[in-house]
Amino acid sequence: MIKHAHGKKPKSILATDLDGTLVGSRTAVYDFNRHMIKNMNNFLLVYITGRVFASAWQLITKENLLYxxxxxxxxxxxIYIAPHFGLDQGWEQRMRSAWDAARVQNLVQGLEGLQVREIRSRFRLSLHMDRVVSNNTLLRLHKAVDRAELPVKIVPVxxxxxxxIPVCAGKGLALCYVQERCQISKEQTFVCGDSGKDLSMFIKGFKGIVVGNARPELKNALKFKTREVYFSKSYYASGILEGLKKYGAV
Ligand SMILES: [Mg+2]
Structure with missing residues (x-):
């Protein structure tokens, strides 16, 4: 079971995206940190990002985020677990059995209008699409994935x-895994985001907080989910706090 670094089982999970959600205003982060330190025993703090580990860590230190x-x-x-931030082995195993890097690369090779971006992730292949033909390219990619019967999914960035990425991966499913391993209910799991890349976290039955500065694509996708999602007026980390207060969590 995943516990606090200091060994206690927290009551709730606070899971937040970094860029554009927790990160964006330094004064808001300062205020957020103060609140979280005061409520430290109540929350398991989870950061969920598209960045690779080194880049996420750089951001955490540069922006004075709590660990x-x-x-x-x-x-x-x-998935990395405090205090030593080693890889979660259960998740690692799932990714390894679902991902065949060579076959995924083969799949995209020869597809017109697609270029592989620099490969930095072990279980993810990032692709650039030629903008002029991007709709067709995306369609061809979907077809190629279906034909190959590989357990991968296409995530718009x-x-x-x-x-x-593996079909069993993604922000939402990774958070479900953590939430189950912590044995904390979905009602006590708060998720925060600002863009379409966070959408998968908002459709898993958690309590959602969309920050005020969120992109229209996320707001539009969630506009009929007003019972599970709170739309903050405040921006960035202040928006997270506003949501937590609304839910009575702080
Ligand atoms: Mg973001």
Whole structure:
């Protein structure tokens, strides 16, 4: 079971994206940190990011973020556990058995309009799409994935970029794994995000907090889920706090 670095079982999970959600305003982070330190025994703090581990860690130190209890990186393909931030072996095993890097690379080779971006993640292939033909390219990629019957899924990253990751990975599923291992209920699990890349966290039955500065794509995708999602007016970390207060969690 995943516990606090100091050994106690927390009551709730606070899981947040970094760029554009927790990170964006330094004064808001300062305020957020103060609140979290005061409520430290209540929360398991989870950061979930598309960044690779080294880059996430750089951001944590540069922006004076609190050290998390769990750090989920690479779009939900790697899970690191405090205090030593070693890889969670159970999750690692799942990713290894689902991912065949050579076959995934073969799959995209020869598909027109797609270029592999620098490979930095072990269980993720990031692709650039030629913008002019991106709709067709995406369709061809979907077809190629179906044909190959590989257990991978296509995750949109931005207008001209997608990731291929194991079908059992992703921000939402990685958080479900952590939440189950902590034996904390979904009602006591709060998720915070600002963009379409966070959407998978908001459709798993957790309590959602969309920060005020969130992109329209996330707000639109969740506009009919007002019972499970709170739309903060405040931006960045202040938006997280506003949501937690609304839910009565702080
Ligand atoms: Mg973000």
């Amino acid at each position: 998390p209890d769990v750090l989920i990186t690479d779009m939900g393909t790697e 931005s207008a001209g970029a997608v990731d291929l």
